[in-house]
Amino acid sequence: MQKISLSRLFWATFYLSALTFGGGYVIISLMQQRFVKEYHWLTEEEMLDFVAIAQSAPGAIAINGAIAVGYKLAGFKGILTTVLATIFPPLMIISILAYVYETFIQILWIRWLLAGMQLGVAALIVQVVINMVYPYIKDKKYFELFIFIGAILANLIFSINAVTIILICLMFGLIRALLAKKEASE
Template sequence: MKEKNKKKMLLKLFLSTLYLSAFTFGGGYVIVTLMKKKFVDQYHWIEENEMLDLVAIAQSSPGAIAVNGAIVVGYKLSGILGALVAILGTVLPPFVILSVISVFYKAFRNNWLISQLLEGMQAGVGAVIASVTLDMGIPIVKEKEAVSLIIMVGAFVAACLFGINVVYIVIVCGIIGIIRTLLLNRRKMK
């Protein structure tokens, strides 16, 4: 019975990541919101705070955030096999779509209808990315923890106003998180 449930969950994971990847346009950050809705809100496989942690891991790792997100979610749910299933589901649609597009690239490149379609999609993607930002930022604001708010605002200012590379921001935020955790653990021991 347990083996049957695992296979069912793996199939559901594959179909979910396949669906999300096939119908998500505009980059990895768009898929994060959809993954949250699917895995946290609909299936209840992961808690919201845990999803934020997994997204942070995915974002701070090299590679595409959609694939990294699928890896950490798949691994969390079912170990290495879950990660492999999620990777396959996430990579398959773009691989097929880009393979087809590359064959017909010259025809697509100069097609007015395709260029208008892509321009319209860019506007929608901007809105979805803004939604991701709100979905990830609101829980931090709701916690009303001063250090988290300062880190969030500081990271925003560093990226948007000073143009600091996101890699450096993530590293600094990680270091701050480590220091903060060590200090909190030291206080608990006393």
Template structure:
């Protein structure tokens, strides 16, 4: 095996095992796994840029299917083409497949166990801390450079989904429209000059 092939195989294996690890411990919805992927692939491995991870998140959120699988497909495609997609998707899907097959046999013992319930309840606090930590590091740049436009967008989209319960995809589409209008206005100004 040549050196290039060798390093490609290494990336695929690393990708597979990272997704396997992350997916095994992701409780509570698509945004949790996306924040864990950000920690792993952006902060630890430096395979993906921070802004790129946000783009991946919004694509994964607006496409049909599970957010976790969608994000895994995009990250896999970037890192290793078709083989990358297969590695990342298998890593994402194997843990729930195995865990559910095992648990469905002793469902009652599991779901009525008070210790399991307490651990899961306590983990929620930890999950919230992980997500809010990622939110802080994602918005640090905007706050430090006083990017008022971006900060207002964060606040508006948060209010729209948290308080007004507006559909998430509608919010992403509106943000896209705002970006599109901004570029049109800028182009017009450039033409006038």
């Protein structure tokens, strides 16, 4: 594993956080682009694992993702570095916007800008879903695809709580792991 300076890790994460609008799923997509494809600090599989962990753990997905990536790249110092770099830009922006919100929101073109940003965020979330599913399609991992599609349908059509879906998926994953371990020992 290559040695990554905390300074470089901080500024790479800070940059992503400062220019990300729309929440954790967007920053996860940009982390994947930057850390996997551009810097080659992580593999595609590691990033998918971190996304799954970030989604499953309680708390903000951006912070959870930063924790996983920071730990992988630089241990506990990496966690501190990436979490601070993830938190600091939105904290500054929200503090400034909260101060001028009433005046700011009255401007028509600002409202249009925010509406346009919502569409961009939706597109980035779709991109995250495609990036998560593509490796399973490419590798013909049909069981994982079945679980993925089942989880989406359970939430969208049957309005099953996300926590319940996560627990059911966890159960399927454990059963699958136990069966694989049993086959490997035979």
